[in-house]
Amino acid sequence: MSLLELRSVTKRFGDFVAVDQISLDVAAGEFLTLLGASGSGKTTTLRMVAGFEHPDSGTILMDGADITGLPPYRRDLNTVFQQYALFPHMNVRENVGYGLRMRKVGRSEIRERVTRALEMVQLGHLADRPPRKLSGGQQQRVALARALVNRPRVLLLDEPLGALDLKLRKEMQLELKHLNRQLGITFIYVTHDQEEALTMSDRIALMQNGRIVQLGQPRVLYDRPASRYVADFIGETNLLPATVTAQRGDDLTLTIGNVAATATTGRSWVPGTPGWLAVRPEHLRVASGTAGPNRLTVTARETIFTGQVTRVYTALADGTAVVMHWPAGATPPEPGMALTVTWEPAHGVCVGD
Amino acid sequence: MSVTTRRPPPDRLTPALWAAGTGVFLFIYLPLVIVILYAFHDAKIVAWPFRPFTLHWFTDLAHDRGMIDAAVASLKLAVLATLLALGVGIPGAFVLDRLDFPGKAAFERLVLLPLILPGVITGVALLTFFSFVGLSLSSGYPLVPGWPVVLGHGAALTSIVVTQVYARLRRFDRALEEASQDLYASRLSTFWNVTLPVIRPAVLGSALLVFTLSLDEIAVTFFLVGRQNTIPLQIWGLLRRGITPEVNAAATVIFAVSVAVIVVWARLMRED
Amino acid sequence: MASALATRRLSRFAFAALPIGWVGLLLLLPYLFLFAHSFFRLSNGQLTHQLTLENYARLFGTPLYPGTIVFSAGIAARVTLLSLLLAYPLAYLLAFKVRRHKNLLYMAVIIPLWVSYLVRAYAWKIILGQEGVLNGFLQGIGVIDAPLSVLLYSKWAVMIALVHIYTPFTLMPIYAVLESIAPSLKEASQDLYASRWRTFVHVVLPLSLPGVVAGCTFAFVLSMGDFIAPVLLGGNDSALMVSNLVVSLFGVAYNWPLGAAVSVVMLLMTITLLTIARQVEDRLGGGAAERRAGQPGDAQAGMGRGALHA
Numbered sequence: 035m036s037l038l039e040l041r042s043v044t045k046r047f048g049d050f051v052a053v054d055q056i057s058l059d060v061a062a063g064e065f066l067t068l069l070g071a072s073g074s075g076k077t078t079t080l081r082m083v084a085g086f087e088h089p090d091s092g093t094i095l096m097d098g099a100d101i102t103g104l105p106p107y108r109r110d111l112n113t114v115f116q117q118y119a120l121f122p123h124m125n126v127r128e129n130v131g132y133g134l135r136m137r138k139v140g141r142s143e144i145r146e147r148v149t150r151a152l153e154m155v156q157l158g159h160l161a162d163r164p165p166r167k168l169s170g171g172q173q174q175r176v177a178l179a180r181a182l183v184n185r186p187r188v189l190l191l192d193e194p195l196g197a198l199d200l201k202l203r204k205e206m207q208l209e210l211k212h213l214n215r216q217l218g219i220t221f222i223y224v225t226h227d228q229e230e231a232l233t234m235s236d237r238i239a240l241m242q243n244g245r246i247v248q249l250g251q252p253r254v255l256y257d258r259p260a261s262r263y264v265a266d267f268i269g270e271t272n273l274l275p276a277t278v279t280a281q282r283g284d285d286l287t288l289t290i291g292n293v294a295a296t297a298t299t300g301r302s303w304v305p306g307t308p309g310w311l312a313v314r315p316e317h318l319r320v321a322s323g324t325a326g327p328n329r330l331t332v333t334a335r336e337t338i339f340t341g342q343v344t345r346v347y348t349a350l351a352d353g354t355a356v357v358m359h360w361p362a363g364a365t366p367p368e369p370g371m372a373l374t375v376t377w378e379p380a381h382g383v384c385v386g387d
Numbered sequence: 388m389s390v391t392t393r394r395p396p397p398d399r400l401t402p403a404l405w406a407a408g409t410g411v412f413l414f415i416y417l418p419l420v421i422v423i424l425y426a427f428h429d430a431k432i433v434a435w436p437f438r439p440f441t442l443h444w445f446t447d448l449a450h451d452r453g454m455i456d457a458a459v460a461s462l463k464l465a466v467l468a469t470l471l472a473l474g475v476g477i478p479g480a481f482v483l484d485r486l487d488f489p490g491k492a493a494f495e496r497l498v499l500l501p502l503i504l505p506g507v508i509t510g511v512a513l514l515t516f517f518s519f520v521g522l523s524l525s526s527g528y529p530l531v532p533g534w535p536v537v538l539g540h541g542a543a544l545t546s547i548v549v550t551q552v553y554a555r556l557r558r559f560d561r562a563l564e565e566a567s568q569d570l571y572a573s574r575l576s577t578f579w580n581v582t583l584p585v586i587r588p589a590v591l592g593s594a595l596l597v598f599t600l601s602l603d604e605i606a607v608t609f610f611l612v613g614r615q616n617t618i619p620l621q622i623w624g625l626l627r628r629g630i631t632p633e634v635n636a637a638a639t640v641i642f643a644v645s646v647a648v649i650v651v652w653a654r655l656m657r658e659d
Numbered sequence: 660m661a662s663a664l665a666t667r668r669l670s671r672f673a674f675a676a677l678p679i680g681w682v683g684l685l686l687l688l689p690y691l692f693l694f695a696h697s698f699f700r701l702s703n704g705q706l707t708h709q710l711t712l713e714n715y716a717r718l719f720g721t722p723l724y725p726g727t728i729v730f731s732a733g734i735a736a737r738v739t740l741l742s743l744l745l746a747y748p749l750a751y752l753l754a755f756k757v758r759r760h761k762n763l764l765y766m767a768v769i770i771p772l773w774v775s776y777l778v779r780a781y782a783w784k785i786i787l788g789q790e791g792v793l794n795g796f797l798q799g800i801g802v803i804d805a806p807l808s809v810l811l812y813s814k815w816a817v818m819i820a821l822v823h824i825y826t827p828f829t830l831m832p833i834y835a836v837l838e839s840i841a842p843s844l845k846e847a848s849q850d851l852y853a854s855r856w857r858t859f860v861h862v863v864l865p866l867s868l869p870g871v872v873a874g875c876t877f878a879f880v881l882s883m884g885d886f887i888a889p890v891l892l893g894g895n896d897s898a899l900m901v902s903n904l905v906v907s908l909f910g911v912a913y914n915w916p917l918g919a920a921v922s923v924v925m926l927l928m929t930i931t932l933l934t935i936a937r938q939v940e941d942r943l944g945g946g947a948a949e950r951r952a953g954q955p956g957d958a959q960a961g962m963g964r965g966a967l968h969a
Contacts, residue, residue, distance in 0.1 A: 105573075119565065122585060137571050400855060400856065404752050408756075411826065416771065421782060434788070435795020478674055503877075507884055508884070512693035606886070609906070610909065623777060626777070645775070648773065
């Protein structure tokens with residue numbers, strides 16, 4: 035039995051359906067990310083789990099018990115808010131101890147647990163400061179400590195790293211992942227940043243228009259996207275318009291323009307239907323000859339050096355953009371130069387809309 | 388290559404602005420300064436030239452039975468009015484901020500009415516009300532200066548509390564209340580531990596405002612007061628009779644108290 | 660679950676009932692009573708509850724009453740204009756030209772609003788009297804030989820006092836709006852070839868109009884409803900203004916219905932003016948009224964201050 039279950043949960047705001055019959059099982063201790071663009075319903079879903087929104091239909095269960103109607107203060111989970119929501123009239127120590135106070139925990143125990151929680155986020159020395167005297171990163175840690183000190187079964191995080199600068203964000207991503215492993219607490223994390231999701235999650239639920247379009251491990255969403263939307267949302271990808279000609283199991287033959295190609299897929303196709311071939315830029319390389327399947331002729335347009343990787347932007351004859359990563363150290367092509375690129379069939383995924 | 392730099396055109400506006408602004412500032416302050424100055428005027432009639440310096444008007448004031456009684460009455464009235472205004476105004480602000488009900492717009496306008504209408508209108512309206520209802524203007528005397536005037540101040544000044552607290556509530560981050568509930572505090576507990584402390588400056592600030600406004604209130608009080616005068620009415624009486632610098636002394640005391648209140652209020656607001 | 664929701668609804672209802680009930684009882688009813696009283700008949704000097712229109716007939720029929728209303732409006736209009744001319748430069752100065760201690764100076768400008776209104780009106784009595792400060796000063800420096808008696812006890816004295824009292828009121832909303840104008844707007848204007856003066860005319864002034872409308876409305880409504888200054892400084896014209904009429908009708912002249920009628924007319928005029936002002940403000944600078952409502956402190960405080968005096 036999973037720790038948290040959502041069964042066909044729906045939420046409407048007037049005419050707008052924010053969450054459309056979502057069903058989800060969250061396992062104990064896992065780091066699950068709800069990933070999506072704004073308006074995808076991810077935050078609303080989180081808020082329903084927390085208790086700040088009431089589902090219009092469906093049930094939410096924790097440990098098999100129905101918590102759908104329970105107010106937030108009766109649920110055994112805690113939230114880290116997007117803008118931290120630290121109580122301005124209390125100092126750090128009082129903020130962190132608030133939940134324990136409300137639960138009528140003994141004073142000495144509160145003191146001890148608060149101290150330990152603050153040490154865990156390395157803020158022990160700032161215990162007596164008011165929130166306004168802390169930096170964004172420090173405030174974020176206080177919010178984290180304030181939630182964790184209560185030892186919740188589930189920790190809900192609503193885009194908590196959005197306001198931090200890049201370097202700090204990356205550090206915190208790792209820290210959160212470690213905390214999840216260390217404490218064994220289930221994390222449900224909401225973000226629109228796919229890289230963040232890939233970094234931290236055990237599983238990702240990609241949401242679009244109030245529904246989950248793919249749920250699985252990061253690797254799976256990356257290598258085997260279920261639809262064009264997933265392929266496009268996660269990581270960089272090339273999407274080449276293609277037509278399926280034949281299918282055998284997971285293997286497909288298709289045509290891109292009039293070039294024959296082979297690819298993999300996760301669904302069944304009717305021959306003749308159009309689709310998209312998704313190939314990641316890092317899987318494209320220059321071919322040693324023009325013979326063989328999976329070979330496309332492109333014209334180089336631009337080269338952009340970003341430090342970590344050199345991207346070469348090219349185009350097919352019909353104008354479709356194709357991006358590839360150029361190996362480090364090699365001389366990138368001049369604009370206008372013609373190239374033949376190829377990829378392994380296993381690296382090409384054919385997806386529908 | 389040489390480049391000639393031209394200086395920016397002379398700014399004739401700014402000095403003119405400073406002159407005008409300072410002039411207006413003086414216009415606003417000089418009369419007050421004169422009143423305070425003449426509180427120390429060593430002569431019976433308030434006339435030019437100014438004769439320094441005496442404190443005996445202040446001692447006269449301290450012995451003026453009428454003034455002292457009026458002061459006590461004014462203080463009682465102010466305290467009661469403040470309590471009433473807070474007791475009704477704080478819930479009123481929350482009602483405006485959080486509830487939707489038919490007639491809400493009308494309620495909002497109604498609450499603001501005493502603030503924007505000339506006090507005379509509110510005063511006579513309350514007078515007709517109390518006389519119709521049969522509540523005597525001197526009822527409650529000597530405990531209170533009169534129930535009508537207490538209720539009248541409370542009613543008229545509730546708007547102050549409502550507007551101030553409502554303004555603060557609109558800036559209030561609801562996530563704080565959600566966080567509190569997330570941390571196991573019930574709604575009531577959340578209100579007490581989080582909401583109220585955060586809006587405290589607005590509450591205290593508006594209490595101070597109501598207190599001062601009540602002390603200085605003339606228009607509504609004029610119509611509702613019973614046997615016992617408040618300070619403004621007492622001064623009004625003195626002014627009708629003939630001016631001695633004792634009035635200036637009273638004015639100076641009032642000025643000092645007002646400034647003190649404003650300073651406290653400003654500090655409270657800055658805290659926010 | 661359903662019962663929990665129901666109890667919450669009930670307690671919410673009870674909680675809301677208090678302020679709504681209070682406001683209904685002590686604000687709505689009195690204004691309604693005032694309205695009702697304007698239709699009562701005065702019979703042999705006694706108030707009856709018989710309904711009649713004769714009060715309004717008398718009000719509009721006798722030249723005294725409309726005349727006084729028009730006169731008061733005229734005074735109020737002049738006071739408003741003068742206050743505006745005085746307040747705007749100071750507001751501009753405070754908002755844009757003062758660097759240090761801006762808050763302190765603003766507070767200093769606001770403080771007089773909190774000093775007893777009576778005191779401020781009375782100050783002009785000292786200043787303008789025959790033996791007053793101004794006369795003495797002018798004689799002292801030799802500008803005039805004999806004291807000017809025309810200064811005090813005239814409508815001019817009343818006007819000066821009202822301008823003095825209401826200039827800070829007019830200043831507050833103007834300052835608030837000017838403060839909210841982003842400096843980058845002025846910079847953009849100058850970047851696009853407008854001089855300082857033209858930037859003022861084409862950018863700052865239009866943006867400040869909502870504040871100007873608000874300030875002028877306060878000043879007008881409050882000075883029209885003023886009854887202290889005319890009595891202290893008006894001399895023979897001490898029944899100058901509308902509020903004085905109301906005071907005497909509810910006092911010595913003892914004609915409550917007529918007094919109520921006059922009050923109702925004033926009430927309607929005020930509400931109409933405020934509604935128009937709000938429309939104008941909204942049209943001019945969407946959110947100005949909103950901004951005022953959402954402003955802590957000053958604006959409402961000042962409004963309250965003024966309304967309860969006049």
